[in-house]
Amino acid sequence: xxxxxxxxxxxxxxxxxxxxxxxxDPGGQILIASLMALVAKSDGGVSPDEMTRMVxxxxxxxxxxxxxxxNLITRAADEVAETTTLNELLNSVNDDLALQHKxxxxxxxxxxxxxxxxxxxxxxxxxxxxxxxxxxxxxxMAKVYARYFEERKxxxx
Numbered sequence: 001x002x003x004x005x006x007x008x009x010x011x012x013x014x015x016x017x018x019x020x021x022x023x024x025d026p027g028g029q030i031l032i033a034s035l036m037a038l039v040a041k042s043d044g045g046v047s048p049d050e051m052t053r054m055v056x057x058x059x060x061x062x063x064x065x066x067x068x069x070x071n072l073i074t075r076a077a078d079e080v081a082e083t084t085t086l087n088e089l090l091n092s093v094n095d096d097l098a099l100q101h102k103x104x105x106x107x108x109x110x111x112x113x114x115x116x117x118x119x120x121x122x123x124x125x126x127x128x129x130x131x132x133x134x135x136x137x138x139x140x141m142a143k144v145y146a147r148y149f150e151e152r153k154x155x156x157x
Contacts, residue, residue: 033076053115
């Protein structure tokens with residue numbers, strides 16, 4: 001993890017970051033949780049379905065207990081998402097996450113957006129800003145959408 005991201009997270013949360021593995025890296029977890037909170041809030045508020053989905057995604061991705069995942073998303077929403085600009089978060093993602101992790105992040109954001117079964121223009125606009133800010137090529141985004149729809153189909157059946 002770059003010192004830039006470590007400094008940003010430390011400045012915003014007081015958490016010192018030492019690990020390089022995304023799954024065990026509190027900084028990476030907060031970064032992802034912050035973007036999830038921002039996308040959920042982009043339509044004016046976080047629905048109960050969106051909160052539940054964010055907790056599930058964080059629990060599954062980072063092997064957290066439900067209470068830990070809820071605490072992480074709450075802290076991210078309160079401490080980072082409220083005081084950090086989208087550009088700061090995207091710069092940190094670009095500096096610190098490999099394309100594979102960016103794909104995982106975008107997939108998680110799609111799941112948050114769809115959690116309440118409502119198509120909201122603010123959330124889709126936010127997603128477009130994230131895709132643009134991360135310089136995600138169209139073919140990669142097509143792959144993310146394909147994975148998303150494949151997962152939805154698998155979970156529906």
